[in-house]
Amino acid sequence: MQRKELGFIYNIGIHIAHFGLKCASLFNEKIKKGVIGRQNTFKILKSNLNPNNKTLWFHCASLGEYEQGLPVFKELRKQYKQHKIVLSFFSPSGYEIRKNSPIADVIVYLPLDTKHNAKRFVNIVNPELTIFVKYDIWPNLLNELKKRKLRAILISAAFRKNQAYFKFYGAELRRALFTFEHIFTQNEVSKTLLQSIGYNEVTVSGDTRFDRVFSQLELNNNLSFIKTFKNNKLCVVAGSTWPEGESLLINYINSSSHKNVKFIIAPHNIKASQINNIQEKLHTKSVLYSKKNDEQLINAQVFIIDTIGILSKVYSYADIAYVGGAMGHTGLHNTLEPAVFSVPIIIGSNHEKFPEAKAMIAIHGMFSVSNQKEFDSILNDLIQNKEKCLSSGKNNGDYIKKNKGAVIQIIDYLRI
Incomplete structure (x- = not known):
């Protein structure tokens, strides 16, 4: 096929895509925002x-x-x-x-x-x-x-x-x-x-993401309400969770004998119906970010973050992290954010397209699970074996340090 023909096919495809997005915007709010936003681009x-x-x-x-x-x-x-x-x-x-x-x-x-x-x-x-x-x-x-x-x-x-x-x-x-x-x-x-x-x-x-997350260590990551909730106890932070991962967490919390362990769940979807579903299934005291007060924070075992924008700081309070997306097929979320704080990480098994996950699994800083039994086993082991928990976390922190530096190379190239 000749270059002109391929170019013609590509350009026709763009116009078809434009029509398709306009049609889809009638039924999808996210697509609608994009369609309307693009109409204002040149004016802006x-x-x-x-x-x-x-x-x-x-x-x-x-x-x-x-x-x-x-x-x-x-x-x-x-x-x-x-x-x-x-x-x-x-x-x-x-x-x-x-x-x-x-x-x-x-x-x-x-x-x-x-x-x-x-x-x-x-x-x-x-x-x-x-x-x-x-x-x-x-x-x-x-x-x-x-x-x-x-x-x-x-x-x-x-x-x-x-x-x-x-x-x-x-x-x-x-x-x-x-x-x-x-x-x-x-x-x-x-x-x-x-x-x-x-x-x-x-x-x-x-990957410049290593530089990005490493810079998080230079920021003020203090969140007084998380400190109040944690209350010097071991804390598991589950970030960017989806229903399939939340189910594992809820089952573990409900059946666990580790009543002194605190759990923070930061769902990817913070719609009220999803948040309510999590709270209703829990058999222990929970508190929402949007309704928190000190007494509730101290007495609750589960803290649900029903807002966005603070997860990277919340991870700084984690002793163990779970990162969502790989228990299903939505795509593994950012595992480098908790790794920079030197904590061990649990993820689902669908992580083939994420080289950083493969790397941290290879150095025993990250653990991939496929079902409830594996999830329970790994989490129990990390909670009970403090030495393994600390060494696994250190492996992740060292991995971040070793791989930062992409920004320097790029900026050096651009200097004129």
């Missing part, structure tokens, strides 16, 4: 930028990529004080949570990658430097940057051989990779895959 850009502005453009697919890129963004913010920074998101779950981030001057939804939108976006933003984080490769936008000889790099990239870039039908996406002047990958496997298609401007810098 025009009202905040003028042709005399020097700009940098950072693009993240969603919240996870934002957190991944943040340590690099912060360094560039310091170095390019005279530039206006444009931050774009594709997903509402990134934009809606970080639309007021101080890291950028202008924050928008990325317009769909049509040729018209790409020319219009680059005309207005005209970025001196563009940074894409991990993935979310958009050929028309990147080709437009290339045509105008505007710099673009990709950071924290992670590739797998089954991706379209490395298949016969992925020529359009493959060409888009060559618009980047340099790609910083998380691992050697990704570098080798890029070299297999002839892309050689690549550096294995590691």
